[in-house]
Amino acid sequence: MFGDLFEEDFSFISNNHCGKGKKSKPRESEPPAPRDFTNLSGIKNQGGTCYLNSLLQTLLFTPEFRGEALFSLGPEELGTLDDSRKPDAKVVRIIPLQLQRLFAQLLLLDQQAASTADLTESFGWSSHEEMRQHDVQELNRILFSALETSLVGTSGHDLINRLYHGIVVNQIVCKECKNVSERQEDFLDLTVAVKGVAGLEEALWNMYVEEEYFENDNLYRCGACDKLVEASKSAKLRKLPPFLTISLLRFNFDFEKCERYKETSCYTFPIQINLRPFCEQTEMDDSEYMYELFSVIIHKGGCYGGHYHVYIRDVDELGNWQLQEEEDGLIEEKVLRDTENAKETENPLAVLKGILSEEEAKQIAVDQLGQKLLEKKGVSWNKKYRKQYGALRKYLQNHPQVFQLSPDGNKVGLKETHKLLFKLDSHGQNLQSPSQKNDVQWNCEKNPPRPMARSAGCHWFDLNDSKVQPIKEKDIEKQFQGKESAYMLFYRKAQLKRPPEAHGNPRYQIPEHLLNEMNAANTELQKKRAECDSANNGIDLHLHLSCCYKFHNGALHPSLSWKESVVDLTIDRRKTLGDLRHAVFQMLESWEGDMVLSMAKPLPAGLHLYHVLDGDELTLDGVGLADGADIFVWNGKEVGGTKVLTGPEHEPVVLNVLHLAEHNEGGKGQHFSEAQLVFSCSTSLGQLLSALAPAGGIILKNGSGADTEAKNWQVFHEEDMKETVRSVGLRDGCSVLILDSHDQSFVNVASGNLTAFTYDISWLQVKNFCGVEEEEKQVKITATIDTVMSDIKMKAIRELQLEEELANESCLRPVSGNGKLLSPVPEDYTVKEAELKMGSLLGLCRGKAPTSTQLFLYFMVGSDQNCSPEMEIVVEETASVRECLSLMLEKSGLSGDNWHLRRLDWCYEAGEALSEENATLKELNVCRGDTLVITEGKLPEKDFLKIPIWWLKPSSHKKHGEHAQDQVNGITWKMEALQVTIQIMLTLVICFFLLPLPCFKAPPEPTHPGLDLCYAGRIEIAGEASLEELKMQALTLPWCQEQVVPLPSFLRAWTVDSKRPGKLLRDNKRRLSDYRLGARVEICIEPLQEEENLGPQELLLRVQMGIPGERDYSDSWDLVWDISKECTTWALRQRVASHYCLPVDKIEIAKYFPEKFEWLPISSWTQQISKRKRRKKQESLQSAPYHLKDGDIIGVKNLLLDDTKDFSTIRDDIGKEKQRQLALEKRKSRQERVQDPFFPEEKLHMKPRKPEVALSINVGVFR
Template identity: 50%
Template sequence: MSMFGDLFEEEEESTTNATTNSITQGKEKVCEPPPPRGKLKLIGIRNQGSTCYLNSLLQTLLHTPEFREELFSLGPEELGKLEDKDKPDAKVRVIPLELQNLFARLLLLDEQTTTTTALTESFGWTNSEEMAQQDVQELNRILFSALESSLIGMSGSSLIQRLYHGTLTNSIICSECHNVSERQEDFLDLTVCVRGVSSLEEALWSMFVEEEVFQGNNLYRCSHCDRLVKATKSAKLRKLPPFLTVSLLRFSFDLVKCERFKETRRYSFPLSINLRPFCVQSDQPDSELCYELYSVIIHKGGCYGGHYHAYIKDIDQLGHWELPEDDMKQKKQKVQMKTVNVSVCDSAVEKDDPVSLLTAVLAQESGSVLLDQLGQKLMEKIGCSWNKKYRKQHGPIKKFLQSNPDVFVLLGNGSRVALRNQAETPEPKSVADRVQDELEAGSDSGLEVEPMNGQWFDLNDSTVTAIRESDIMKQYEGKESAYMLFYRKHTLQRAPHAVGNPAFGVPAHLLQMVQEENDKLQQRRSEFEISSNSIDVRLHFASHYCVENGALKLIDKDKDTVTLSIDRRRTVGDLRRAVYQIQDAWKGDLALTIAKNLPAGLHLYDMLTDDQQSLSSAGVYNCSDLFVWNGTEVNGVCVQSGAECEPLLLNILRPGGAELDSVGVVGDQSVGEASEPDASGLVHVMQGFSGGATLGGVREALSLPEALVCQQAKGVGPGGEGGGASRWKVCSPEAMRRTLRELTLRDGDTLLLLPHSHLNNSVFSVSEDVVTVMTPSDCRWLQVEFHTHTTHEEEKEKKVMKIPAAGSTLLSQVKQRALEEMQLQEHFTGGVCCLRERDRTGKFLPPVCEDLSVRDAGIKLMTSLWLCPGHSPNASQLFLFFSVVPPTGPELEIIVEQTITVKEVLFDGNVAEGWTHW
């Protein structure tokens, strides 16, 4: 094993284990069952981690019908039962039983993949280290040895011996007395050299035909002559098994460089082979000595790691072979190319390229064209002859055609010409007819629909792919090349009723076991389908709502929505009937409209009108909101609907004492609760407006018809935020006539309404179209707090200090002055501390960037900041909160560069330490 080292470690997996999806419908989590068998009808084996070598060998054994049926012929009366394996006196042959179960599942289980966990546990492989110890060639010997040991004393004890074991004879002939010394050897597989030979036949020839001569210093001691003599040594195959396994020695050791290497040079092997030249003389017919290839185990990679998969011939036609995807694309491209040739023929004339011109002319013909006719057809196309236009530069037309063999081919002793990729047809058809025929037939003369010599598949762990027999030749050489060959005796015949019948030979108890598993799978799929299609919709009834400021508002907040569960495949009519059953007292028309909760309130969008339409196609999804009403009005008020009328929730600022009512009521409309005046004397009111309303309409609705309407100047926070002075841009008369949507206002945006009576005082000043709002000098401060805690998080010490600050004050200056006045310079190790805000729940927000001013950081004056340990981010960094699942404690914090990727964050040493489940 030391020579193979890490050969069995996989460099890369061709597939990954399918992840289990789940669907949560707000009720319970339903795991997605594994999908059913694919259209190819064969299933793969999940990789447990470096078990691709095992999967490849098991698939080969499964598709060896005689081995499979011999194994199935061993019943529980001989092998015992798996449920009794832990009983002290029970004799249970676990390995063959688990192999039977695996084969039954591979044949009949309605899944795309299955697992070998139970089988590998029967080997005693319980961790990845043990599973990674075997090479597929060595595994073949170990597995067969384990099976032989398990079947001792049973009817199947000679199973491996009969199917796979052969004998060869080594002979030495004395050149003096011609005495023959023979010794027979048993073999399970033939190990053949790859280095120095180019094919399997050449390797067998050197092993079983060529003779080794003992002469010179290398003489042979003849027991009959009793002295050293010249002799010849040879070997022959004496007894051939039904199944011949050939192991290729791809890996060698360089004694000069003292390192392993893989032979990647071309090494061919036949699809069928006659072994008579390599056998002892016998009167057996050739049919008994002919073998056909039915499996190739392939190794991809180098001698320090790689991946195994198998090309297998489906002898019993258990799978459904169809044109490989690459060939399907190639076929479509060929048909499309012929269609294009018809349409581009005229454009080729313009190119003045003789190759393009002749190709276009020949593409319009049904097959080959007489050489003398080609010149005539060319003249009809371009208006002059070849000799006149091209002979001087390109020579005679025949010579030109011969100089382009990749495009043109001469037939009939050079009297006819055709395109290289164009097949001749016995009965000429027009190009249009031929293209149409190919499109309708879905086939191409050069691409067969199904192989005639057997169906081949690539079984690559979980993935199964149909391949062509010609694909085997691609594995003659390279980093991905054949590693083991399996041949089957030509005379072995299959019973007619075994073809296409995966249940053939499977014992009744295994059929029942798989059927029960399939029934459970089908039940899980049905439950998952119901669960995955079940949606909850929230019904909002019109009687509980009123129209207010362009949005629908609940009259009584105690009357919440009604949740209705329904299958999303049901129709709108089914939903309407279900709603009628809930509201049995409803009279008149019942309209259902998709709604959405916006910050300003509930808003309506599309009405569901087609009762035959499914809910999913109508845009009704899980947790959708539906408004139930008469379709025209709500409590006598018409309702605007659609995205263009979406209401916006705006923050309205006005000077305290303006004509607006102190509790925020304009006329009969409630506009929300007004806040206490801020440092600049501004009152905040949250108000909803229709997105189709104009700015002028907003001003009228607020009963301030003469006030200036101002928007925040770009880059400056709303009044009172950012400290110091804030600037506002006065909206022009043109802007006052535009709608809120046209002005691209969004929820939470702020408008300042400034009556003329407040202009040019100590707080508000106007210069051209800019209003400046000043903060009074006695309000220019920030409160900095510092708390220390014991180990039990009890507050031990608290310090509070008001630090003078203006909008232009740097936060680093605020921190430094707080540290000095609170005498905390020695409290923080190395002076590492930061300033942080808190939200309403008391949670610390990200540290503020100390390179910014109070205004630029968006810090309100007359608010509190907390001194905390830790770094503050600079202008090029981000502060992130993150947590892990399952939670291991409070949220974690990290500062990263803005240019870093998420992957780099996850695998950062500080983040990933002790955590391996990203």
């Protein structure tokens, strides 16, 4: 009946850690978090065990169960956990041992949450079904039964009966002979009805006071009278246990609707209850019948799912119970006692504290505090408070325990303790370590005294799995009714008193062996946290020593090997530059003279230096030193006697400089002779031309990368000669063509473009590599772009006078400029398909050419070419990475599985790893001629993200003006065309529109979702990297390098959803793993005109003004809206009206839904209700139906010029029509499938609910 009654459902629960979805597990190397400010430990949820956690916390905070009963049982009776692993050991009672150990961890171990894995394992719970949610009332009975069975034959055999056992007696009294027939029932918990009952006392009254009468047709057969007689039936409590457990019947079944439901009506229960009226014996003192509530297990959710947590009273005051309201009450009571008319006058203390707590500065001027009070309350201090409290400055001086004045008395701030309390109230965490707040010896420091509350023993906490927070006693009243309501109640006999030594002492009555175990565990935790803290904050810096470098070709180059020129240093990022400088001095003891540390960056041209690291008091993290940063150690002036220019304005750029080659220059027959030269990015084109063509000439830029076809060259004009290399867009790897006066005769330059060559080269050169070096000959073979490579090979064999049998055992391989033999060309390729240029040199080599489905690859072991020669292999393109690696390992004579493959990057080092070992080479875009590196070690960690990067281009098309003022001017022009009859309104509108507009955050964006996204490339980055590091790495992509971006803060990052920006990623310092991006996330980078650092309470909207008389909009603008105070319709209208300098009542706004091509007006008519009428709190625009989020488009109508309420555009009409046509086609296709007799009938299957699983605990036999 209740199969899935307690299946956890978290769709309505926020900040819950019990979800059944995929959870991001913490790294195993990280120790568990320490306890928070409450000094109490929670319990981890194993997926659906919050019901178990709630009951365990209740038993833990039952002192008599914990101390006098459970902890009193020693190893001599229970055995030890070590013995349980020995086959010949004595009987070990695992369940009570694991419960002891868990309780000791909850009391003493400095961790935020303990694990119940060992305990549930002792229950025999190993399958997933047993970790599902169950009924906590059922668990209570089963766990007590398991404990009773486990403790048979020990001194704790009667533990459960002694604490929880009670007796109910049912009596039937004959009205004729007064004979009493009674039946006695034992109970461990009482089950009371909820339906139709107002509260617990009424339910107990109905059960144990009200009598049932047998009369009329319903008579009772009396055993004494031996006939049917009238009688009365009643029940009483004969024996009361020390702890009374009450289960509330919240769940029922509706037999009319045939469905289950949860009783959510109001059901009250008292904090203290007198059970005398419900007992059989009533002659004892009242104290014998008084019980106090100490635990409330709460169920949140409905009858088909939910979540448990528990409210518990800390009887022994083991936790740190502090609330902001509590502190305020202590101070306010003192103030009210000193005031005659305290009840009639508002206390200003809380108001002033609230104002000061919101200030970022430590102190503000007293006059400024008075001004802020006026702004907040609408009345000055003198008018409201001076008569009763005196002057403001005097009032502040009279409360030194709250306020801290400066020595001159002109500035005031909150004392640190009160600032901390505000933080506790708002964030639920303390800055102090739990080890400073109780008697547990986590360190050798003396623990400070715990602050006392007004009433001892009334400290309540909400224990919600891993989360623990203090609550007030009156918060229990919130659990009387609703979907989140009380489910089990635990009362404690008021007569039970705790000894003084138990007060605030979590070590009380814990056995010595458990104390030793917990102390050792805490020591180990402290050690691990210290190591983890050091590891998390440690950064590896690469120190480049100037004595190992020389400056040439515009950059720094190591005079020795890279490893010998670089010294690695690991240091804490929280240390200062002074500490770094001192550490470098210690490492380089032989250093003489001044030492300057400069940021460095490896570039294609070599190492380049940037700014000097100044300010010894600044932290390394503060100056932006990230893990893996390069630092150059030098004297700040020169390297090896050569002055070094530093900074981004002197970055070296590697250019491919080409000259026209002679017809047979070098015997290669190429169009161009090529050389790589280095120039500073600040070099002007005039200086560049003078250096490369002293006699004069022209410079041409290749607009298509390495393609040297004539049509792709663009000429730099005379007016461009003053521009720098960087300003004209020349980057590393760009090609420039230098034509002197003689060369220009070979080309036709028309309209700034190189159009054609005047001569044509239509031959290839083939060199014989099949024989010995002395016999290497070279021949020229005439060919066209359509000549097949097999024909060229046969012609070459004949020209070289070689045996024709060699044709089956040879191949043609292009020869690079440095003489290296490149990948063989498939014989069925044409010259054009082989991407060969006329005049190229080919080598005739032994070996078969690969087919079109095979790949010729180079590979090496390690990236050091000096230690490992480059080898060659031919594999099928459908081979997997694992198969390819196996073949390479076999050919190189290596064994084992501790290897993986990487690509060779541009600087001839091991680059990106081929992590998908089951993917084919073709799927991974491994091409013919690629070089792979066999690298020792396993594949990189899986937490590395491979993220495609898109670049969001700002819209250059501005149909209605370049700036916001253009929008105003355009509207003003339309206003002038209005009739004279509305001249007064025209004047008013012009006044509004001629007001200066505020500064905008970013350039205009495209009006509608057709955003201009350009694919920039893919990056590989660790999940622990920050968003700022992602932006910096994205800027290194070739496409992004062409964009001029000063700093990462000039970039805005979005996720890409359905080819448009989705979620906005805030906070540059936040780790990528914290965003939970997923494995297939794509990131869009948007450039900004100024720095941006959006806060968590700021919403970024794109607003666009409607064009009067047209169904179109002006260019959109970025609008930042602070929603920290409210996110309502009225607040948004005010912000938009302020943005456009219009009256609030003269605009209409609507949100655009691009996927539906619809506009939803954001109406404010509900706010126009009279103030005398009560209205509900305004709904947030971030909830239904608007779901307002970052990047949403908000359309604005200016009612002064356009009174139409239609926000749609022609583009929306076209989009809706397309959607309608698609829907008609789908409907038609569906109807055709239904009418088809051979098509199986489609049926909708409801997801079946999981079958009910019985809850049980496996216990050994100890009788």
